[in-house]
Amino acid sequence: MSCVAVAVAGLWASPDAPRAIDASALGNPALLEHWLAALDDDTRLALCKEKRLATQVLLDTPVGILERRRDSQGNDWCRVVVPNQRSSLDPRGYPGWIPATQLAEGEGCLAVGTEAATVVTPVAWMQGLPQGRSLKLSFLTRLSVATPSSDEDLSRIWVETSLGRGWLPRGSVHLPDESFPAVAATLETLGRRFDGLRYLWAGNSSFGYDCSGLVHSLFAAIGIALPRDASDQVETGQPVELGERRPGDLLFFEKPDDTGRLVVDHVALYLGEDRMLHSPTNNARIECRRLGGSRYAEQLCAVRRYLSTPEAS
Structure with missing residues (x-):
């Protein structure tokens, strides 16, 4: 199983769709806020008019890899489908291209249908990752809940991710038995x-x-x-x-x-x-x-x- 290994990955129309100004959104980590700050009105509009970007996919979201290709700059890309984004474009899920460096295989990936901790605040900082890293996550990011230990701090929820084990503030997530009223x-x-x-x-x-x-x-x-x-x-x-x-x-x-x-x-x-x-x-x-x-x-x-x-x- 493969999944997204950055906070937010863009699903692009083709490996050659990104421009030079989009480079900061293509790495691992993806410097999404840096990328957005660099876009002016015209370069934002071109994403739409030229149909360069197709959708976005959040950390640990499962994807199915259909094809691999190297772009004109020598970077590896994967054509994928995203099962949790339904689309008439492909019955398997939303199709598009993601840089291979933004994908992970196997361990830490969230299987389709797995119960998870879900970010319910507009953004949340995941901390305690290997090498002391932290990562700013989007609303609705879903991550596997780690097995708790006896000395667990109740103000934190520990999660297992494709980037390693980390924690989120308890108030920023819903656990599998929690939900919003459907009203x-x-x-x-x-x-x-x-x-x-x-x-x-x-x-x-x-x-x-x-x-x-x-x-x-x-x-x-x-x-x-x-x-x-x-x-x-x-x-x-x-x-x-x-x-x-x-x-x-x-x-x-x-x-x-x-x-x-x-x-x-x-x-x-x-x-x-x-x-x-x-x-x-x-x-x-x-x-x-x-x-x-x-x-x-x-x-x-x-x-x-x-x-x-x-x-x-």
């Missing part, structure tokens, strides 16, 4: 913690989300697995009339593509009272805004429901 209020509370976070095309971590990455992560936090992309998400859930939406529903929006065909290209979480939470577009930031009177009201094409009863809102 609309939880989705809003979790989502509002990311107010102001800058949009990132293909972002699926709390260092930057795109629209579908944000809702994919919020619903995963309450135990509901959505596909990764908005175009696939709209094919799931219970269809709801546009005027019957309620808190916790997802709103989908459409625009013409390059051929003039209308396609779903945006998704938002409905909060009730004409409010929605979303990660709007390139070089904007996650926000809560009114739907009425906006361009989004004109583009709204579908509503989908995942919470089963009105009481769940």
Whole structure:
């Protein structure tokens, strides 16, 4: 079994998709914040317009390796699928390319379906790693819980990872028997913690989300697995009339593509009272805004429901 061995790995369109400015995101460790700080408006926008980045994958997430290749610079890459990110692009999971140096084999990797400690704060520092290292982790990173010892500090949760044994502050994680209530209020509370976070095309971590990455992560936090992309998400859930939406529903929006065909290209979480939470577009930031009177009201094409009863809102 193989898994991601950096805090957040990018899944790229091809080994030649990254540019020189992306180099700091490709190593081990991945210097994600350094990379994001170096991107200006144009280089961020190019990730989208040129479809360079496909999605992001968190530490210890299992992947299936399909192919290995060396790029023009002599760096080794793996074409993989990510089973926990469903996609119509591949029934095995989201497909793309990851630098081989950002993958680990076997020991420490979290098997699919394994119970784990889950980061539930926007970020959390894992400390106590070999050589005294520490690592800043994203919301929803899942790691195997280490076997406790008799003198365990109750303020810490020890975990076994592909990078070795480390610990996380107890308040930053849920253990396997802990969960958030699967209600609309939880989705809003979790989502509002990311107010102001800058949009990132293909972002699926709390260092930057795109629209579908944000809702994919919020619903995963309450135990509901959505596909990764908005175009696939709209094919799931219970269809709801546009005027019957309620808190916790997802709103989908459409625009013409390059051929003039209308396609779903945006998704938002409905909060009730004409409010929605979303990660709007390139070089904007996650926000809560009114739907009425906006361009989004004109583009709204579908509503989908995942919470089963009105009481769940």
